[in-house]
Amino acid sequence: MAIGRVSEWRKLPLSLTELCIDTTLRCGQSFRWQKIENEWHLAIHGRILSLKQDPEYLHYKTTWPASTGAFSDSPKVKREDSAEESPVNDDTEQLLNHYFSLKHDAAELYELWSLSDLNFRKKAPKFTGIRIMSQDAWETLIGFICSSNNNISRISQMVHKLCKYYGPLIGHVGEEPFHDFPGPQALMGKGVESHLRELGFGYRAKYIAETARLVSEEKPRGWLESLTNPENPGFDAEEPDPARGRATYKEAHEQLLSLSGVGPKVADCVCLMGLGWGEAVPVDTHVWQIAQRDYKFGKVKTKTFSKTMYDAVGDHFRKIWGDQAGWAQSVLFTANLKSFSDRSIAKAEVDDVKVEDVKVKIEDAVSDTPGVPMPKPRSSRKRQVAALETVKVEVEEVDTTSGTVRRSKRRKVQPS
């Protein structure tokens, strides 16, 4: 295999508070980044982008493919025919600026959210440097169709299979091949659904094939991209078509629901991470837990997680966090992830206040919510996390009057 051109390592001054790639690349936004020997790699926009970080700089390197052929899904790769391309033509720095939305000051926003929300103020300090990544809309769409009833590790495996079997090969890192994400056309074929089932996609196989067909054949050309936030255009965006008008967040959300396998949560993931709508707040089971536990949702009226509640939770977060609410949500989401719970525990040890005091309250409040899977603390480790999570409860004054609410026994969902 021929080796493509590799740039030198270059660097951007960027503190770990502004961006922490070890957190951001693992927190369930993108499923394709691979860490190899302390460097992160991703095939994107027809190149392999490599990242590493120290406290002062983000270091980046680009590996271009050896040949210009076979870029069905990346027609915009900028390459000269000459053997050497001057680094001047390399747009990787712009790509990074766009991908991590570096025009925003994370510290400033965290401060803002902390001022308006005590719970955020309590949680966020251990989770600085998280940013929303601006990813390709199509990739985000398919990635999050895969995410239903699923976990990050398995979603990543599935997305890698999509790239391996249907995406263009960009190059290698060591022995590891890197494929870009396949376009809609590539996933539309006749045998795709059954092949994906064989590969372990389950019922999502149908959603992917169907959505690929819809986007590629039913929708007008450029439809998905037209839903992009005009104030936040994509990296390689064409000039917006003035005849089409400027989409709003609500319109984009609604349009996405017409696809197969796309409900409100997936639509919001695509809005937030693929279409640049910072106010989109994807409410999944974790965020619903957070909303109940820390923001007093579902305690009085509706206990089940209906569409109405979905909208109410999003609206509430938009109210307290503003036009980048999805970003703030992502910080709390990450703080709530099991895979990052070690940091929460460290935090609990630091913040040792009255944990025993409130512990009973929170477990009481959390234990009784039908309709949404509510994992009970199973290990002492988990229990520690639960205890930690009570800390901010005293700040938010969780509603402990739930005794007045009828306590039906939680019905277990029994698959026949």
Place this chain on the structure above:
DNA sequence: GATGTGCCTGCTCT
């Protein structure tokens, strides 16, 4: 309109 249930798979915990 709201609510309940089935769905693929792989892993953990009992």
Place this chain on the structure above:
DNA sequence: AAGAGCAGGCACA
């Protein structure tokens, strides 16, 4: 050791 429970939901009745 086998089997229930669960994991970043959606479609359909």
